[in-house]
Structures are given as C-alpha cells and as structure tokens.
Amino acid sequence: MQVVQLQALNDFGEWRDKARALLAAGVGPEAVSWREPGGAAGLFEDAMQLHGNRPVGAVPPAFIELARQAILHADPERFALLYRFLWRLLGDRGLIETASDPDLSRLTRMASAVRRDSHKMKAFVRFKAIVDDSGLERFAAWFEPEHYTLEATAPFFARRFDGMIWAIVTPYRSAYWDGESLAFGPGGQKSDVPQDDAVEGDWKTYFGSIFNPARLKVAMMKSEMPVKYWRNLPEAELIAPLIRGAREMEAAMIERATTQPPSRHVRHRERAAPVAADEHAMASLGDLRAAVEGCQRCPLYEQATQAVFGEGPETAEVMFVGEQPGDQEDLAGKPFIGPAGQVLDAALAKSGIDRGRVYVTNAVKHFKFEPRGKRRIHQRPDGGEIQACKFWLEHEIGLIKPKVIVALGATAAQSLLGRAVTIGKARGAPIPLDDGTLLFVTNHPSYLLRIPDAAGKAREQAKFEADLTAVRAAMAGGSGGG
Numbered sequence: 001m002q003v004v005q006l007q008a009l010n011d012f013g014e015w016r017d018k019a020r021a022l023l024a025a026g027v028g029p030e031a032v033s034w035r036e037p038g039g040a041a042g043l044f045e046d047a048m049q050l051h052g053n054r055p056v057g058a059v060p061p062a063f064i065e066l067a068r069q070a071i072l073h074a075d076p077e078r079f080a081l082l083y084r085f086l087w088r089l090l091g092d093r094g095l096i097e098t099a100s101d102p103d104l105s106r107l108t109r110m111a112s113a114v115r116r117d118s119h120k121m122k123a124f125v126r127f128k129a130i131v132d133d134s135g136l137e138r139f140a141a142w143f144e145p146e147h148y149t150l151e152a153t154a155p156f157f158a159r160r161f162d163g164m165i166w167a168i169v170t171p172y173r174s175a176y177w178d179g180e181s182l183a184f185g186p187g188g189q190k191s192d193v194p195q196d197d198a199v200e201g202d203w204k205t206y207f208g209s210i211f212n213p214a215r216l217k218v219a220m221m222k223s224e225m226p227v228k229y230w231r232n233l234p235e236a237e238l239i240a241p242l243i244r245g246a247r248e249m250e251a252a253m254i255e256r257a258t259t260q261p262p263s264r265h266v267r268h269r270e271r272a273a274p275v276a277a278d279e280h281a282m283a284s285l286g287d288l289r290a291a292v293e294g295c296q297r298c299p300l301y302e303q304a305t306q307a308v309f310g311e312g313p314e315t316a317e318v319m320f321v322g323e324q325p326g327d328q329e330d331l332a333g334k335p336f337i338g339p340a341g342q343v344l345d346a347a348l349a350k351s352g353i354d355r356g357r358v359y360v361t362n363a364v365k366h367f368k369f370e371p372r373g374k375r376r377i378h379q380r381p382d383g384g385e386i387q388a389c390k391f392w393l394e395h396e397i398g399l400i401k402p403k404v405i406v407a408l409g410a411t412a413a414q415s416l417l418g419r420a421v422t423i424g425k426a427r428g429a430p431i432p433l434d435d436g437t438l439l440f441v442t443n444h445p446s447y448l449l450r451i452p453d454a455a456g457k458a459r460e461q462a463k464f465e466a467d468l469t470a471v472r473a474a475m476a477g478g479s480g481g482g
C-alpha cells in the first residue's frame with residue numbers, strides 16, 4: 001500500500017502534485033492510502049517515494065474546478081475519491097459529463113455542500129467590535145464551518161470589509177486582514193473571540209495574542225509546516241521577536257489610519273453594530289450565484305443535488321424564466337439543458353432569437369421531485385416555494401435589468417405577477433411591469449412535450465413560436481437574433 005501523507009487539509013495544489021506523481025508511477029487508486037495531516041502510517045505501508053515518468057494526459061478543466069471545491073469537504077475520503085475519479089477519467093474522458101456516474105455525483109454533491117458552507121460563512125459571520133483606548137476599532141468573529149472553507153471564503157470578506165482590520169477564527173484555521181493583506185494562522189476556540197463588543201484595553205489581549213499579525217504571517221510563511229506542530233512551538237522562541245515586528249507594523253498601520261479618510265481605512269467607532277456580510281453580499285451575479293447555492297429559504301434544497309442558477313450574458317436584454325430545474329438540470333447545475341431546453345432552443349432558433357444573447361433562469365432554483373424507484377418524478381412547486389424563491393429572481397432581474405421578460409408557464413408567471421394566471425388569457429399582448437419591463441407570458445416548453453396528438457402538438461408549437469416571434473420584435477430594434 002502506498003501511503004500519501006498530506007500536509008494540509010484542503011490544499012488542492014498539494015493533492016494535485018501528489019496525484020501527478022502517483023499517476024506518473026502508474027499507482028492505481030486501490031493501492032493508495034491518503035492520509036490527512038496528523039494521520040499515522042501503519043505497518044507494511046510505504047511512505048510516498050515515487051519515481052515514474054509515465055505520461056499523464058491533460059485533465060479536463062471541469063474536473064479541476066470540481067476538485068478545487070470537493071477538496072474543501074470534510075469527508076476524509078475526498079482525496080481518495082478524487083484520485084479514483086481522476087484515474088478513471090484519464091481512461092474515459094466522457095466520464096466528466098456522465099451525471100449518473102456514482103463517483104461524479106458524490107463529488108458534485110460534495111462541491112455543492114462546500115459552496116453552501118462558504119455561503120453560510122458569508123451570510124452568518126458576525127463581527128464583534130474591539131476598541132482600543134484611542135477609539136481604534138478592529139473586528140473579530142468566531143465561526144464553525146462544516147467544511148474547510150475559510151481560506152476560500154476569506155477573500156470575500158477582504159473585498160467587502162477592506163477598510164477594516166478583522167479576524168475570523170474557526171476551529172481549524174484563522175484568517176486575518178490588516179487592511180492590506182490576508183494571512184492565515186492556526187485555528188482557535190470560541191473563547192478566543194469576545195462574545196460581545198469589547199471596549200477599553202481588551203483588544204490587546206485579543207489581537208496581541210490570538211490574532212497577532214506577525215504570528216499569523218509566520219504561519220503563512222511556514223505553510224509547509226503542519227499547523228498543528230506550529231501551534232505547539234514555544235511562543236517565546238519564535239513568536240516573541242515577531243511580536244515586536246508586529247507592534248511596529250501595527251503602529252505604522254494606526255499612523256496610516258489616522259491620516260487617511262475613515263471610509264477607505266480603519267474606521268473609528270461611533271457605535272458598533274454587528275456587521276453582517278450578507279447585506280452587501282449580492283452586488284454581482286457571481287455573489288448572487290454563491291448566495292443562491294447556499295439557499296435554505298425553503299426545504300427544497302434538502303433533496304436537490306444543487307441550486308441551479310441562471311445562465312446567459314449579464315447584458316442580456318431578454319430574460320426567459322422557467323419553472324424549476326428538471327432532473328438533468330439538477331445534476332448538471334445548468335438551466336434548460338434537458339428535453340424542455342431542447343424544445344426551447346429549437347423554438348428560439350425558429351423565431352430568430354439567439355440563445356447566446358438571452359438570459360435563462362427559473363422561478364424556483366431547486367429541483368422538486370418525488371423519488372420513484374430509480375426515477376425522480378417532477379413535482380410542481382407550491383405557492384410558498386415560489387414565494388421563497390422570488391427573492392432570488394428579483395435580485396437576478398435587478399442585476400440583469402432586462403427590457404423584456406418571458407414567463408415560460410404558470411409558475412414563472414405567478415412569481416413575476418404575484419398572482420396566479422391562466423396562460424391562455426395572459427399570452428398574446430405584453431404586460432408592462434411597474435419598472436417599465438415588458439412581460440410576455442407563454443407556455444412552458446415541457447407542455448408541448450406532453451401533448452399526445454400530432455395535430456394538437458403542431459398547433460401549440462406554432463402558437464409558442466408566434467409568442468417568441470413577438471418577443472423578438474420587442475427586443476431592442478426588433479433585432480434580437482443579431
């Protein structure tokens with residue numbers, strides 16, 4: 001058995017280097033035992049010393065993306081699972097698109113749990129203010145992620161709270177932002193972080209020990225050394241000289257803070273309010289997507305593989321809104337790629353609308369279904385679920401700012417109009433919304449798929465295409481097809 005002892009819990013680069021060496025030496029997944037930091041090698045196991053130069057083929061970018069996320073999952077089997085899938089993938093490149101593959105679907109679920117965890121951190125971290133005698137304010141937060149997501153999520157806080165000095169402490173790692181750079185250090189405990197806003201000289205205790213910038217910088221520089229050993233190093237030996245440096249650095253920072261405008265730099269306290277990241281968290285489509293991925297506004301997230309966010313150019317003039325992702329969309333994480341999507345694509349092409357220029361999304365972002373044997377049978381979302389998800393749709397509309405919105409079916413129309421409508425009555429003429437957007441209502445493409453007789457199907461198909469032709473006419477200059 002080949003033992004691979006990892007130094008980090010969640011370092012994709014480390015796993016990739018080790019996986020490459022194993023592949024080059026031709027070591028199959030069944031002969032590898034992956035160990036998280038701290039694991040002890042058993043008898044009859046070889047520590048990793050590999051020499052091999054077998055060519056390692058190119059890996060599809062979609063796998064790299066998946067692996068970068070799945071490696072942050074707390075499941076101890078993640079490294080082995082990734083290697084097994086990679087090994088199989090190099091023999092069959094189509095595997096990355098085989099949603100039914102059990103390894104792929106497990107990795108996809110892990111990646112999705114990681115994204116949810118990261119979003120929870122963005123939404124639920126609450127900073128407590130710590131104020132020194134001069135009124136200088138710093139912030140600290142305790143958070144317990146389910147997965148190893150701090151390093152991947154901390155840059156979000158650095159962007160959002162760039163003018164503050166803050167620390168986020170988790171059980172496995174801490175992050176520190178000094179107003180200019182982000183550093184990571186050992187994990188801590190809840191008691192390391194004040195539970196309420198702290199005043200007077202308390203910051204010295206908190207920041208001078210737990211969040212000491214120098215200590216954290218050292219941890220970063222020494223990242224090749226497992227954090228657990230680093231944590232046990234005698235403070236006096238290594239840390240004390242650095243504390244001096246840190247104090248100097250802090251003094252310089254304070255100096256800068258007092259000579260620069262508070263809005264760009266460290267703010268002085270008037271009244272500390274807990275800072276919630278989610279207030280600012282959805283200023284871009286990327287942020288909104290991340291927030292949707294962590295959505296638990298209704299119970300549908302529990303059994304869906306993942307939330308399916310909209311797709312299309314941010315500058316799209318037309319937005320198509322469907323009901324909810326179907327079976328295939330749920331697995332792939334993309335809207336309208338299954339049978340209903342094919343009907344939509346064909347009708348768009350027939351009406352002269354380029355799908356590449358429209359934004360496609362759904363009223364409800366998680367797949368609602370009832371398991372029946374191996375099949376998952378679509379269930380229509382109820383009013384509460386539509387209402388809960390309307391929050392996301394409204395934000396999506398606010399960011400895309402389409403001129404025309406097309407409601408595909410009754411669920412989308414209900415979400416957009418706030419009341420139930422009959423398609424037959426609502427279709428035809430566009431409905432002006434309060435903000436001036438034109439809303440077209442038409443059938444859902446899957447309705448066409450369900451019509452049993454050919455004549456009826458052809459009739460409805462023609463009506464659907466006529467609706468889309470009217471949409472095209474309403475697009476800027478009547479030239480939606482480009």
Ligand code: URA
Binds near residue numbers: 338
């Ligand atoms: N049906 C929908 O409403 N949306 C999809 O994304 C797929 C099928």
